[in-house]
Amino acid sequence: MSAPRHAVWSRFRRNRAALAAALLLALTAGLCFGTLGWSAAEMRHAELDAARRAPSAAHPLGTDELGRDLLARALYGGALSLGLGLLAAAIAVVIGTAYGALAGYVGGRCDEVMMRVVDVLYALPYMLLVMLLTVSLGAWLERWQLVGSEWSRFVVLALAIGGVSWLTMARVVRGQVLSLREQPFIEAARALGLPTRRILVRHILPNLAGPVIVFATLAVPQAILQESFLSFLGVGVQPPQATWGLLAADGVRLLNPVQFDWWLVVFPCAALALTLLALNFVGDGLRDAFDVRIVRT
Amino acid sequence: MARFVLRRLLSFPLVLLAVYSGAVLLVLATPGEGLESGEKELPPEVLQQKRIAYNYDQSWLKRYFWTWPKRLVWDRDLPSHQYEDWTVVEIMRSALPVSLQLGVLALGLAVTLGIAVGVLSAAQRGRWLDQLAVGLCLIGVSLPTFVIGALLLIVFALWLRAVPVGGWGRPAQALLPALTLALPFAAYIARLTRSAMLDAFSEDYIRTARAKGLSEWQVLINHALRNALLPVLSYLGPAAAAIFTGSFVVEKIFTVPGMGTHVVESINNRDQTLILATVMVYSVLLATFNLLVDLLYGVVDPRIRVGARMA
Numbered sequence: 001m002s003a004p005r006h007a008v009w010s011r012f013r014r015n016r017a018a019l020a021a022a023l024l025l026a027l028t029a030g031l032c033f034g035t036l037g038w039s040a041a042e043m044r045h046a047e048l049d050a051a052r053r054a055p056s057a058a059h060p061l062g063t064d065e066l067g068r069d070l071l072a073r074a075l076y077g078g079a080l081s082l083g084l085g086l087l088a089a090a091i092a093v094v095i096g097t098a099y100g101a102l103a104g105y106v107g108g109r110c111d112e113v114m115m116r117v118v119d120v121l122y123a124l125p126y127m128l129l130v131m132l133l134t135v136s137l138g139a140w141l142e143r144w145q146l147v148g149s150e151w152s153r154f155v156v157l158a159l160a161i162g163g164v165s166w167l168t169m170a171r172v173v174r175g176q177v178l179s180l181r182e183q184p185f186i187e188a189a190r191a192l193g194l195p196t197r198r199i200l201v202r203h204i205l206p207n208l209a210g211p212v213i214v215f216a217t218l219a220v221p222q223a224i225l226q227e228s229f230l231s232f233l234g235v236g237v238q239p240p241q242a243t244w245g246l247l248a249a250d251g252v253r254l255l256n257p258v259q260f261d262w263w264l265v266v267f268p269c270a271a272l273a274l275t276l277l278a279l280n281f282v283g284d285g286l287r288d289a290f291d292v293r294i295v296r297t
Numbered sequence: 298m299a300r301f302v303l304r305r306l307l308s309f310p311l312v313l314l315a316v317y318s319g320a321v322l323l324v325l326a327t328p329g330e331g332l333e334s335g336e337k338e339l340p341p342e343v344l345q346q347k348r349i350a351y352n353y354d355q356s357w358l359k360r361y362f363w364t365w366p367k368r369l370v371w372d373r374d375l376p377s378h379q380y381e382d383w384t385v386v387e388i389m390r391s392a393l394p395v396s397l398q399l400g401v402l403a404l405g406l407a408v409t410l411g412i413a414v415g416v417l418s419a420a421q422r423g424r425w426l427d428q429l430a431v432g433l434c435l436i437g438v439s440l441p442t443f444v445i446g447a448l449l450l451i452v453f454a455l456w457l458r459a460v461p462v463g464g465w466g467r468p469a470q471a472l473l474p475a476l477t478l479a480l481p482f483a484a485y486i487a488r489l490t491r492s493a494m495l496d497a498f499s500e501d502y503i504r505t506a507r508a509k510g511l512s513e514w515q516v517l518i519n520h521a522l523r524n525a526l527l528p529v530l531s532y533l534g535p536a537a538a539a540i541f542t543g544s545f546v547v548e549k550i551f552t553v554p555g556m557g558t559h560v561v562e563s564i565n566n567r568d569q570t571l572i573l574a575t576v577m578v579y580s581v582l583l584a585t586f587n588l589l590v591d592l593l594y595g596v597v598d599p600r601i602r603v604g605a606r607m608a
Contacts, residue, residue, distance in 0.1 A: 251447075
């Protein structure tokens with residue numbers, strides 16, 4: 001059962017680190033999304049004469065191998081990374097909550113089968129499946145021309161990552177529902193003759209807010225991380241689009257002992273790491289504030 | 298216990314069948330056969346020959362039920378179209394052991410390092426060592442592997458020249474990749490161990506153990522850690538899945554000749570048989586590993602009667 005809202009907020013506010021992290025996140029998100037109008041155009045602007053320049057007044061974060069401004073690319077990449085993380089987390093939350101709530105509420109044999117399925121899915125080489133899904137779905141999206149071809153990868157990645165990361169959510173929600181189901185107010189609702197769907201939506205779901213919010217916060221950095229892995233392997237978002245993962249991967253790819261373009265590695269990595277750190281901080285803070293126990297297995 | 302093992306063993310082929318079907322579905326749903334992707338246009342006769350060689354001329358039903366299982370499991374002669382002279386089995390034989398060695402090494406490292414740091418951190422709770430460990434672990438779970446890998450590469454291989462930059466075969470070459478792959482998981486296991494230890498400290502049996510005069514060390518290891526191992530144990534399954542597939546990234550940084558490049562290339566080139574083979578091999582591996590973990594559960598925690606365990 002989750003604590004009253006004001007108690008949660010006051011507990012969260014006392015957690016200095018989490019509060020600072022939340023502010024940092026808000027600032028980052030504001031900056032990335034707020035400058036989208038400028039960065040979306042600027043990040044494609046290549047100047048081959050000015051390739052791989054160190055940070056200067058004209059390009060505060062330097063330029064990449066095609067002479068594109070890294071600041072614009074990093075801001076744009078941030079918007080895309082955060083957007084992808086949020087989208088994937090939202091998908092995971094919707095699937096996971098529905099699945100977990102159903103398993104927990106119906107219970108019995110159905111619950112056992114549904115949870116065995118989750119156990120099995122846990123043990124799959126999901127990176128492989130995400131890659132397969134990305135390529136497969138991506139090809140179809142391009143064929144159907146539902147979204148512009150540059151965006152198909154973005155949509156597909158969010159779908160694929162969200163589609164495989166709902167498992168933890170399902171487990172957490174199921175556990176919560178199992179204990180909620182035995183509470184008197186649910187029994188009362190049942191005694192009133194409410195249909196199952198209404199009990200689930202009106203009485204069970206609102207009481208799941210705590211764990212769901214906490215999980216969603218922790219799922220965003222996971223999704224961003226997974227996207228960065230895929231980008232590094234070359235199956236993520238495709239250039240000229242940019243995400244922090246892709247920028248960092250590009251920087252790492254260009255690493256060599258002869259020419260050390262540190263800014264191409266340091267800035268994207270720092271942005272990525274700081275944001276992930278902040279998201280984890282906020283997630284941990286929320287978990288303590290909501291006083292929910294999530295064993296992330 | 299025997300019944301539980303039997304039930305798990307029986308569900309094993311079912312799981313694999315489900316994975317196989319899912320993978321086939323995804324592979325077949327992907328448009329394009331990857332044969333035409335070369336620079337120059339192939340004559341139709343050559344294309345037709347190739348399609349026959351790779352069984353693309355057959356219906357999906359026949360491929361699913363007959364050709365693929367037969368050629369993958371019994372004949373072991375399935376060609377792979379990225380490397381025309383190699384069969385899938387030959388590719389696997391050369392690359393898979395490398396990836397597996399790296400994965401096993403990293404998994405072992407992650408578990409030992411994670412538990413050690415977690416125990417130390419819990420024993421020193423609130424002091425500076427604990428705070429340092431907690432901070433480092435939070436950073437550890439927030440950094441992508443390739444960032445850690447790049448940092449380690451720059452510092453130890455390029456600046457200090459303590460270890461080789463890449464390659465595979467000598468123990469020194471395995472050090473950085475294994476460490477890179479292990480660190481995020483070590484950090485997560487340390488967090489799990491620490492919080493489980495702290496929970497255990499408030500239990501009655503710890504007070505009893507202290508009361509009967511056991512040394513702090515004995516209390517810590519024999520009583521608290523034993524119970525704190527359970528969450529770690531249940532994390533091992535997902536961790537193994539993530540480590541063995543995460544090794545693709547690490548292999549790319551340190552130019553380790555493992556499965557990583559083959560996997561990415563096979564997916565990009567629609568190399569259906571190599572994709573299927575990889576997915577199946579990894580699934581068998583991870584499913585076996587999870588079975589072992591489940592059995593270990595009963596060994597570590599005497600309270601769990603495996604036969605009566607709910608899913």
